[in-house]
Amino acid sequence: MSRPAEYGRRLPSPAAGGVVEAVEPGSPAARADLRAGDIIMSVDGSRLRDVIDWQWLADGFECELAVLPPNDVEARVVIRREPGEPWGVSFTETVFDGVRTCRNRCAFCFMTQLPKGLRRALYLRDDDFRLSFLQGNFITLTNLSDDDVARIDEQHLSPLYVSLHAVDPEIRQELVCAQEDRALERFDELLDAGIDLHVQIVLVPDVNDGAVLQESLDWLAQREGVLSVGIVPLGFTAHQKRFAGSFQERSAARAVIDAVAPWQRAMRDRDGCSWVYLADEFYLNADVEFPPAEEYDAFPQYENGIGMARDFIDAFRSAGPEITSAVEHLPTGVPVTLATGELFAPVLARELAALVAGGQVAVVGVRNEFFGGNVSVAGLLTSADLARDVAGTPANGIVLLPGCIANADGLLLDGASVAGLGTALGREVRLLSCDAGGLLSGLRDVAENPPSPKE
Ligand code: SF4
Numbered sequence: 001m002s003r004p005a006e007y008g009r010r011l012p013s014p015a016a017g018g019v020v021e022a023v024e025p026g027s028p029a030a031r032a033d034l035r036a037g038d039i040i041m042s043v044d045g046s047r048l049r050d051v052i053d054w055q056w057l058a059d060g061f062e063c064e065l066a067v068l069p070p071n072d073v074e075a076r077v078v079i080r081r082e083p084g085e086p087w088g089v090s091f092t093e094t095v096f097d098g099v100r101t102c103r104n105r106c107a108f109c110f111m112t113q114l115p116k117g118l119r120r121a122l123y124l125r126d127d128d129f130r131l132s133f134l135q136g137n138f139i140t141l142t143n144l145s146d147d148d149v150a151r152i153d154e155q156h157l158s159p160l161y162v163s164l165h166a167v168d169p170e171i172r173q174e175l176v177c178a179q180e181d182r183a184l185e186r187f188d189e190l191l192d193a194g195i196d197l198h199v200q201i202v203l204v205p206d207v208n209d210g211a212v213l214q215e216s217l218d219w220l221a222q223r224e225g226v227l228s229v230g231i232v233p234l235g236f237t238a239h240q241k242r243f244a245g246s247f248q249e250r251s252a253a254r255a256v257i258d259a260v261a262p263w264q265r266a267m268r269d270r271d272g273c274s275w276v277y278l279a280d281e282f283y284l285n286a287d288v289e290f291p292p293a294e295e296y297d298a299f300p301q302y303e304n305g306i307g308m309a310r311d312f313i314d315a316f317r318s319a320g321p322e323i324t325s326a327v328e329h330l331p332t333g334v335p336v337t338l339a340t341g342e343l344f345a346p347v348l349a350r351e352l353a354a355l356v357a358g359g360q361v362a363v364v365g366v367r368n369e370f371f372g373g374n375v376s377v378a379g380l381l382t383s384a385d386l387a388r389d390v391a392g393t394p395a396n397g398i399v400l401l402p403g404c405i406a407n408a409d410g411l412l413l414d415g416a417s418v419a420g421l422g423t424a425l426g427r428e429v430r431l432l433s434c435d436a437g438g439l440l441s442g443l444r445d446v447a448e449n450p451p452s453p454k455e
Pocket of ligand 1: 103104110125126
């Protein structure tokens with residue numbers, strides 16, 4: 001393409017369109033002279049709202065793009081490709097016209113319980129079917145329009161992930177507080193359109209457990225296309241006054257496990273899969289061993305904290321001889337601290353103790369006082385809590401943290417850096433990938449690259 005000759009109409013500012021992040025050298029996009037920073041506004045005259053539109057509209061061998069380069073002058077660009085050839089273009093965002101946010105006022109909304117001053121992205125209350133399709137984010141369906149349903153149907157955006165919580169209208173009103181609640185109707189419209197759904201139920205003690213939960217599961221089990229149901233306990237911080245408990249008591253967690261077990265057995269008989277799954281917290285709080293991996297049926301709600309512990313344990317045990325060897329090769333005089341959330345720490349300590357005698361590697365469960373409440377996962381730890389609970393470990397050692405604790409820039413939730421945490425602690429702090437393989441690599445790395453000796 002000859003850029004200047006094809007440029008024409010000036011546009012004030014793009015209402016939508018995807019900003020090109022990178023162009024693969026030699027690709028069709030590169031041959032058409034697309035460049036990073038260009039905004040692709042439309043494909044064959046159809047406006048581009050997100051990467052789904054891009055994949056949908058640009059699925060042929062040739063199309064005409066409206067491209068807005070950084071100098072704000074629009075161009076028409078024809079791109080062509082051979083069969084099987086990718087376009088070679090990536091975008092800076094997945095959604096181009098703004099993430100849709102929710103209009104609900106859920107009683108348990110975690111975002112409204114957050115203290116001020118955290119990373120901005122944490123406060124985003126997204127309820128966007130596109131992110132549900134692309135990333136597995138749960139949506140409530142209360143903010144879905146007829147046009148949205150038509151688009152989901154047309155582009156067959158399946159599966160989607162739906163937060164349902166309850167089917168009883170009064171309980172739904174109490175929990176979700178939607179301005180207009182047509183979620184159950186939407187749910188059936190999507191199923192009728194052939195869209196598969198993964199469902200989440202946030203379980204709130206004495207609200208949607210017990211008979212309400214049984215009613216919800218019964219309603220869901222009657223519907224083909226409901227691929228899985230994940231039940232997670234209410235999460236609450238100390239920055240609210242409404243909730244004080246959420247199945248932390250052993251008996252309360254055990255009661256939920258017992259209430260769901262008959263459903264799992266019945267659905268295995270009927271459909272060959274457990275279908276309804278409980279978050280790891282229920283087993284940890286009940287002090288009940290996690291179900292075997294095969295009962296998680298390929299972990300359909302892994303990212304929802306369902307089956308992560310089982311997966312870790314199995315991988316850890318498989319890598320047992322290598323982990324033992326890695327610990328034996330640690331440099332003498334370098335104590336290693338594995339710091340993680342309070343909830344998971346006992347599991348990690350137990351698995352480690354079964355492999356190696358205590359001594360050089362210790363597990364520390366960090367208490368989350370920043371959020372308080374029942375927040376006990378590693379991913380929500382902040383620098384003050386880490387510094388407090390790790391400070392008592394040997395000063396000549398090294399601290400290994402799960403990578404989910406920091407963002408891509410190495411910043412913790414409160415904006416402190418991992419490097420700064422190490423400075424405050426007076427010892428080296430490293431991040432690990434949050435799985436058994438990551439732990440093994442981290443231990444090997446300490447052996448190969450021990451921390452510099454203190455002066
Ligand atoms: S739908 Fe999600 S983000 Fe919106 S209020 Fe409810 S819990 Fe919060």
